[in-house]
Amino acid sequence: MADSELPTRPKPEETPAAAPAAEGETKNASKNAAKKAAKEKAKAEKAAARAAQEKAQAAAQEANDTAKGLYGVLPETEDVISTTRFSHLTEDSYEKEVTVVARVDNARVQSAKLAFLMLRQQGQKVQAVIAAHEPISRQMIKYTGGLNVNSIVQVTGVVKKPEIPISSATIQHLELHIRKVYMISEAAQMLPMQVKDAERPPPTEEKEGEGEVDESGAPIVTLKTRLDNRVLDLQTETSQAITWISSGVAELFAEYMIKSGSRWIFTPKLVGAATEGGSNVFEVKYFKRTGYLAQSPQLYKQMCIAGDMENVFEIAPVFRAEDSNTHRHLTEFAGLDFEKTFEKHYHEVLEFAEDLLVFILSQLKARYAPQIATIQKSYPKAGDFKLPKDGKALRLNYMDGVALLKEAGVDMSEQERFENDFTTAMEKQLGQIIREKYDTDFYVLDKFPMAVRPFYTKADPKDARFSNSYDFFMRGEEIMSGAQRINDIKELEESMRSKGLDPTQEGFEDYLNAFRQGCPPHAGGGLGMNRIVMFFLGLPNVRLASLFPRDPQRLRP
Amino acid sequence: MADSELPTRPKPEETPAAAPAAEGETKNASKNAAKKAAKEKAKAEKAAARAAQEKAQAAAQEANDTAKGLYGVLPETEDVISTTRFSHLTEDSYEKEVTVVARVDNARVQSAKLAFLMLRQQGQKVQAVIAAHEPISRQMIKYTGGLNVNSIVQVTGVVKKPEIPISSATIQHLELHIRKVYMISEAAQMLPMQVKDAERPPPTEEKEGEGEVDESGAPIVTLKTRLDNRVLDLQTETSQAITWISSGVAELFAEYMIKSGSRWIFTPKLVGAATEGGSNVFEVKYFKRTGYLAQSPQLYKQMCIAGDMENVFEIAPVFRAEDSNTHRHLTEFAGLDFEKTFEKHYHEVLEFAEDLLVFILSQLKARYAPQIATIQKSYPKAGDFKLPKDGKALRLNYMDGVALLKEAGVDMSEQERFENDFTTAMEKQLGQIIREKYDTDFYVLDKFPMAVRPFYTKADPKDARFSNSYDFFMRGEEIMSGAQRINDIKELEESMRSKGLDPTQEGFEDYLNAFRQGCPPHAGGGLGMNRIVMFFLGLPNVRLASLFPRDPQRLRP
Secondary structure (H helix, E strand, O other): OOOOOOOOOOOHHHOOOOOOOOOHHHHHHOOOHHHHHHHHHHHHHHHHHHHHHHHHHHHHHHHOOOOOOOEEEOOOOOOOOOOOOHHHOOHHHOOOEEEEEEEEEEEEEEEOOEEEEEEEEOOEEEEEEEEOOOOOOHHHHHHHHOOOOOOEEEEEEEEEOOOOOOOOOOOOOOEEEEEEEEEEEOOOOOOOOOHHHHOOOOOOOOOOOOOOEOOOOOEOOOHHHHHHOHHHHOOOHHHHHHHHHHHHHHHHHHHHHHHOOOEEOOOOOEEOOOOOOHHHOOEEEEOOEEEEEOOOOHHHHHHHHHOOOOEEEEEEEEEOOOOOOOOOOOOEEEEEEEEEEOOOOOHHHHHHHHHHHHHHHHHHHHHOHHHHHHHHHHOOOOOOOOOOOOOOOEEEEHHHHHHHHHHOOOOOHHHHOOOOOOOHHHHHHHHHHHHHHHOOOEEEEEOOEHHHOOOOEOEOOOOOOEEOEEEEEEOOEEEEEEEEEOOOHHHHHHHHHHOOOOOOOOOOHHHHHHHHOOOOOEEEEEEEHHHHHHHHHOOOOHHHHOOOOOEOOEOOO | OOOOOOOOOOOHHHOOOOOOOOOHHHHHHOOOHHHHHHHHHHHHHHHHHHHHHHHHHHHHHHHOOOOOOOEEEOOOOOOOOOOOOHHHOOHHHOOOEEEEEEEEEEEEEEEOOEEEEEEEEOOEEEEEEEEOOOOOOHHHHHHHHOOOOOOEEEEEEEEEOOOOOOOOOOOOOOEEEEEEEEEEEOOOOOOOOOHHHHOOOOOOOOOOOOOOEOOOOOEOOOHHHHHHOHHHHOOOHHHHHHHHHHHHHHHHHHHHHHHOOOEEOOOOOEEOOOOOOHHHOOEEEEOOEEEEEOOOOHHHHHHHHHOOOOEEEEEEEEEOOOOOOOOOOOOEEEEEEEEEEOOOOOHHHHHHHHHHHHHHHHHHHHHOHHHHHHHHHHOOOOOOOOOOOOOOOEEEEHHHHHHHHHHOOOOOHHHHOOOOOOOHHHHHHHHHHHHHHHOOOEEEEEOOEHHHOOOOEOEOOOOOOEEOEEEEEEOOEEEEEEEEEOOOHHHHHHHHHHOOOOOOOOOOHHHHHHHHOOOOOEEEEEEEHHHHHHHHHOOOOHHHHOOOOOEOOEOOO
16 A cells, blocks of 8 residues: 555555445446446447547648648657756747747737747746748747646747837847747636736735736736646746745755754654643544643753753644734644754754754855745735844844833833733844844744743743743744743642642643653753744745645645 | 643733632632641641751751752752763763763662762763762762662762773773762652663563563563553663654655655644545544544645645644554554655656655764664664665555565465465565565565555556555565656546546545645655654564554553
8 A cells, every 4th residue: 555645545455355236226326227328329429420520620620721730639658858947048049949938928929920928837937939931830829828827838930039129028138039839738717817917916915806807907816816726826937936936945944954963853743632722723523532732842852851862853733723814824734843952051052043044044045046036026015035144043032022122112011020021022123123123033032931931941040030931033024932840840840830730630741751850951842833934035925835724724635 | 821832821901701600619618727727736746846847957967968959859059060971971071070860760879978870861870989988978979879770969079980881881891989979860769660771671471470570580571561651761871772764765755755845744733534444544533523633644635736836745643543563553653644746657757755754764874874783783673674776666566566476476366366465474474575686675566456556546547456555665564655646637527437436425525626726636645654763674573663653542641
């Protein structure tokens, strides 16, 4: 049986004994067989006659067609045709014949003798022209100009310099003069939305009346329509670029972690107890029991540290059953987690994490400049992401943040009394203050009040009101939370009780045993990949930074 | 609120209005307060008196202790002591003072003047000795020899050459003469199993009577005990090495894919319909609906291809609600998936995948030789994993496999009639035949009968009884299944119907629309990471190749 593919049928020895077929079935089925067969025979004869007629007509037309074999169904050939990527087309290609495989972004018959195709490859667009001259026939021009939008075609043609740049193409300084055009995969005539309409950003606030047009008369495609038709939406230049940035964040995270000697771990997502905070956990039917989906790898990555793994990371989905319908909440997102022992002070790990983020964000700029430029065309509002000039993260204490906001006239009394963490609005305002004062969109707050952190957080040994914990921010929004963890069993049990948790509760046993058996001092953090992409690019909605987003309302596609 | 960390408490603006406290609570609680307080006061006074007495005794003893401050609680110091890793200890370290942080693998008092520690660091062991001479006191020797096994200690000492190699240590040519020993994290006195007992492989068949001893008198630790106490089990040298190999497989997979220009994708694990084969799917309570856990990223990675992503890969958990209790089935495992377009023939992708496996397996040998050697000490039976000498995978057709087995006298009539795939026993026997004939433990079977493959598999255009699909094998066990996929909507719907599936069934809509909108030819495959580790190393059970394994019986730790 297949391992990671979809299961097909079980191996013979794994098949449970088949239930005997119900006897009635075959008897009843044969009753009306004769009647049915006669009807179907007559039907088939009619269809055959019609098909023969159509074939004869087509043959007559084909006999007159000088372009026979140059278009339509791809001829079977043993020659492997090497195709050219749009990104490899340059001025050196002028007057050369190339073969490309691309989508029809648009097809238009200008006259009986002239048609245009706009071809699209991963968002890039090249214009192709077909004009009547031997052997290209009017039939071939009609076929080409009538191609269904979004079909995938193989086009052979000569690259020419156009008289004026093709303003509607992304590659404007060349066009393709078509010699052959074959269908690779035909799209249906009616699509739920046009990819070219989804190239424009969605309206910022979802408005009533989908299908309406903007000032220029172009249809407005809402975020909902895009996400409902995500496969089409992924074909836009902007989506192509965003998915590259997501890929890049994961790659850069793994690269940095591996270079540091960290071990890649895979902790279970199916867990036996809802230890991580009751109502926000998804319940799973696990055979005859109830299981849960892990809300984070927190407890397990700490158990790996207790298992002497010293430096570990994980890249895996994180599940939150939170009924939050906001622009930045998903019920499933990609978590980038790490956990690490240290020698003397948790700042060793904090600095490691700060350098990680500076590495990811600066390398994104270095490796994905074209993609970033593409995305900024659609989402210019946030502007370039500012990194600290000296390559070191800006680190402030939580109370410095409180002071900055107070200075700006914000009522911080609840925060000064450690009753509450910052509100989202406070965080955003602090982001602006820090950008103005320190010229950076990435910064770290250290030393959060113990009252607002989870039970496993280590208190500051010098001032128990605070903790050895930190949050990372991009453009004033949190992308990572982390801390030194309590590694002493007594301290841990005490902390649980002080937070109203019962250490003897079912499900905590394995976690707590890890500390009873000795565990080195350690710290770590968890990043939200989709949020990094969102805030780095200044996207208005985290759903744009997820391939197939999940929220309380959305479980498809 | 934290993103990827465990949620703590919601932001103030996200807090639902708190329910008023039940009034009765406080009234009843204060009733017996006076009585209780009096009792507790008396108790506290007693405890204080006892503590004072103990303190006085300890002080008297301490006053006589010449080693005061050299052991026990780690003194707070601003000096960052740089510690040495066991792996950096060499003959150059002789006569030098080093500081190490390690676990106590064993502690033994020889006499009032002499004690031994076996120290362990990620499975590596070094012996440490403490002998009475100024300033080391008898108290310090007693403390050191009495340390709880598995505690983490910081030891400073001088590296010496022992008179004879320390046979019980893994680093045998040196020992540490202790000068200081401090507690970093104390382990409980009683552990559910000893790490040193788990260093020996588990009994091959689970026997009754846990806690029994083997011929040498050493306790037998069953697989169940190990997995129940996985954090301790991870501390063994063998587990440390296996987790490095797992990490390596994921790393090498990502490395190869990224080098090929592939995009890293994260497809949803929460899905809206059980399209992937009914009863083997886990059900999730998704707010007010029912959701399911994805059994593979199959449909989604194909939708990414339809979304013009061309070359994608995913590293993510795969969930199977199969009630299979075998040595090689897990309900959750790490899937390594890829999907890729091709120009002319699916063998372009097949060759890409063959080279991927040769890369992973040969690089494991190159980069993880010490870990492989460690594991072979415990699991020598399978022997070295044999790779094809010329660096190219051996590829046979499915029917060649049938012929080889028939030649060996196996009844292959069901397989010749395409009624069934190979049984597991047949696969294993074929593995042996191929090893003898071709001298390789890795090989590929191509062209499986269409009857035994899933609906989305492309039939062989030259012989519809077969399909453009392949399985990869290691030591006669399947580690990957893959195929060219049908990319034409009509062909796909027909294939579904011929397999008894209804294309109009809820949940298939988004998948099928992807093909209605045009999709390029593509192929791919899905690897089981844990199985690669298991078969590469010749481990007897896949649970040994999973950090915290999940099976129908096991949902913890």
